Amino acid sequence: MILAAGEGRRMRPLTDSRPKPLIEVDGKPLLAFHFERLVAAGFTDIVVNASYFSEQIEAFCGDGSRWGCHVKVVVEPKPLETAGGILNALPLLGDEPFAVVNGDVFTHYPFEQLRRHDLNNDLAHLVMIPNPTHHPEGDFQLLETRIVDAKPSRTTFSGLSVMSPSLFTGLAPGKLALRPVLDQAISSQRVSGELFSGLWSDVGTPDRLRNLEIALAG
Numbered sequence: 001m002i003l004a005a006g007e008g009r010r011m012r013p014l015t016d017s018r019p020k021p022l023i024e025v026d027g028k029p030l031l032a033f034h035f036e037r038l039v040a041a042g043f044t045d046i047v048v049n050a051s052y053f054s055e056q057i058e059a060f061c062g063d064g065s066r067w068g069c070h071v072k073v074v075v076e077p078k079p080l081e082t083a084g085g086i087l088n089a090l091p092l093l094g095d096e097p098f099a100v101v102n103g104d105v106f107t108h109y110p111f112e113q114l115r116r117h118d119l120n121n122d123l124a125h126l127v128m129i130p131n132p133t134h135h136p137e138g139d140f141q142l143l144e145t146r147i148v149d150a151k152p153s154r155t156t157f158s159g160l161s162v163m164s165p166s167l168f169t170g171l172a173p174g175k176l177a178l179r180p181v182l183d184q185a186i187s188s189q190r191v192s193g194e195l196f197s198g199l200w201s202d203v204g205t206p207d208r209l210r211n212l213e214i215a216l217a218g
Contacts, residue, residue: 001089002034003159004103005051005079010205019053021103022060023203026216030203031060034101035067041111043099044069047092049085051076082178087168095165102159106212108199114162119192123167123185126193128155129200134208140186140193147191149183155193158200 004021015023021031031048038046046069050057054075064071074089086093086100099114109127117125126147131138131154138153167185185191201212 001047001049001086001093001098001100002031002038002103003049003082003085003100004031004057005049005054005076005085006104007052007079015052017053019050019057020203022053022056023104023209025106025203025209025212029060030106031057031103032067033106034103035064035069035071037111038099038101039067039069042115043111046071047074047089048072048103049074049076049080049089051079078175080175082176083168083171083181084174084176086163086178087171087173087176090165090168093165097162097164100161100163102202104203105159106199106201106203107158107160107196109158109160109196111160113194114160117162119162119164121190122192123164123188123190124182124192125162126182126191127158127160127196128193129158129196130154131156132202134202134204140182142193142195145192145194146189147182147186147193149186155195158196159202160196 022029048061050073058073061071061073072092080088097119128142135156138155139157140147141150141153142155201208203209
């Protein structure tokens with residue numbers, strides 16, 4: 001699943017007339033990079049949620065055939081946030097664990113590792129990165145291969161993960177953030193993790209976009 005429903009307010013004015021996942025990096029929309037790399041990693045069925053300028057997302061995605069996959073766009077009349085959006089799309093995601101990719105992230109992380117990852121008895125597996133300068137407090141602590149509830153948090157959630165449908169069992173449909181859902185799973189010791197130190201950018205502001213373009217050019 002690619003998460004593409006956010007408004008991208010911090011990216012204005014670039015998002016005044018288009019959704020953030022269609023912002024171009026190195027001459028190509030972020031969504032195009034995701035489709036290309038997910039298909040190259042062996043993913044054939046991809047669900048994309050959309051809300052802000054959803055008609056542009058739908059038009060860009062089509063049925064996925066241009067990338068060699070099948071794409072289904074789920075439109076949210078009002079953004080449901082991350083957990084709410086995933087819960088809303090669960091009927092299309094099946095009964096097995098699925099990969100989740102934030103639509104506004106650019107990375108060289110090898111997506112085939114998400115496809116190969118076995119959750120075993122865990123509810124989620126998170127790809128973590130060293131805390132970036134814009135998020136020095138971090139999100140979660142990674143202790144070897146486990147996500148633990150501890151401070152200081154030296155790692156930040158990259159927006160790449162593998163999740164089990166069971167992570168959302170018992171949750172009511174509607175607007176719902178992902179953090180409390182993950183916190184509960186972490187407290188039950190059912191979340192694994194890994195550290196990725198390669199190229200990664202949360203393309204959340206015009207400045208970060210410029211820095212990413214400079215990094216790619218150099």
